[in-house]
Amino acid sequence: xxxxxxxxxxxxxxxxxxxxxxxRIIVATQEGLPRASRPYHVIAxxxxxxxxEVMARLQRxxxxxxxxxxxxxxxxxxxxxxxxxxxxxxxxxxxVRELGNRIGELDFVSHCYHRPRHLxxxxxxxxxxxxxxxxxxxxxxxxxxxxxxxxxxHGHALLYSTRILKKTGLRIS
Amino acid sequence: MDAIDRxxxxxxxxxxxxxxxxYAAISARLGLSEADLIRxxxxxxxRGTLTRFGPMxxxxxxxxxxxxxxMKIPAGDFERVAEIVNGFPEVAHNYAREHAFNLWFVLxxxxxxxxxxxxxxxxxxxxxxxxxxxxxEEYFVGLRFEA
Numbered sequence: 001x002x003x004x005x006x007x008x009x010x011x012x013x014x015x016x017x018x019x020x021x022x023x024r025i026i027v028a029t030q031e032g033l034p035r036a037s038r039p040y041h042v043i044a045x046x047x048x049x050x051x052x053e054v055m056a057r058l059q060r061x062x063x064x065x066x067x068x069x070x071x072x073x074x075x076x077x078x079x080x081x082x083x084x085x086x087x088x089x090x091x092x093x094x095x096v097r098e099l100g101n102r103i104g105e106l107d108f109v110s111h112c113y114h115r116p117r118h119l120x121x122x123x124x125x126x127x128x129x130x131x132x133x134x135x136x137x138x139x140x141x142x143x144x145x146x147x148x149x150x151x152x153x154h155g156h157a158l159l160y161s162t163r164i165l166k167k168t169g170l171r172i173s
Numbered sequence: 174m175d176a177i178d179r180x181x182x183x184x185x186x187x188x189x190x191x192x193x194x195x196y197a198a199i200s201a202r203l204g205l206s207e208a209d210l211i212r213x214x215x216x217x218x219x220r221g222t223l224t225r226f227g228p229m230x231x232x233x234x235x236x237x238x239x240x241x242x243x244m245k246i247p248a249g250d251f252e253r254v255a256e257i258v259n260g261f262p263e264v265a266h267n268y269a270r271e272h273a274f275n276l277w278f279v280l281x282x283x284x285x286x287x288x289x290x291x292x293x294x295x296x297x298x299x300x301x302x303x304x305x306x307x308x309x310e311e312y313f314v315g316l317r318f319e320a
């Protein structure tokens with residue numbers, strides 16, 4: 001596994017404005033692009049607009065970060081990444097950002113978020129998703145996070161997913 | 174999956190071009206014809222090696238809202254509750270995990286206000302507390318899986 005180099009900064013402020021045509025393009029592409037020689041022309045035909053308009057608007061949404069990326073979304077189970085551990089960590093609140101950024105730089109962490117605790121049952125405030133081919137691989141990776149945190153690790157847990165109960169992805173209508 | 178499929182999976186997780194013939198634009202780099210690349214992508218999708226091929230939208234920037242929520246469900250009641258939770262169209266993903274907090278789902282709604290409403294409904298209908306764990310800050314999204 002390797003990672004894209006850039007850290008993604010949290011955006012504040014209002015969401016970028018999308019008009020009705022942007023939303024129609026999103027609805028037409030959220031399940032995927034046509035596998036055809038001119039895929040953007042196919043979408044344009046469905047929406048009865050020009051292909052140039054489709055491409056310009058997709059490019060604008062990509063530049064604005066409304067589209068994270070365009071490409072293939074692998075099924076990580078099918079690629080052999082069968083062990084998926086959500087590692088959760090109790091770290092000092094004043095250091096969450098610093099530690100989150102450092103964990104995010106590890107090449108095996110796919111998502112890293114600050115989330116609220118629910119005391120006393122749920123003391124963890126930093127979440128890092130770790131994927132591996134088996135549990136020992138995931139555990140070795142979690143141990144590297146623990147080493148990185150050092151004394152800032154006030155407790156942690158590793159929650160393996162055992163079943164996908166639903167996965168429809170995001171849909172707008 | 175052969176070496177060419179692996180190359181496709183590894184190479185095409187981002188950066189698909191926006192141009193008139195994007196498959197042709199990248200097929201040369203992969204040493205394939207445009208038609209071969211399209212045929213292989215179709216096969217990877219049919220077999221479930223890829224779950225999608227296209228733009229990945231950033232839900233919050235579409236004006237919608239997302240959250241992660243968790244529940245602690247006794248083993249004997251798990252299937253019933255999971256089915257109720259799955260029945261909400263706003264539930265995009267739902268995972269069983271090994272922990273006292275054993276049901277974890279992602280809620281995606283068109284407006285931020287709907288998050289609290291749907292979580293309250295899930296709590297009422299299932300009879301169990303719902304723990305809302307929204308993202309307060311994101312540090313990294315960008316892992317690529319190597320095939």
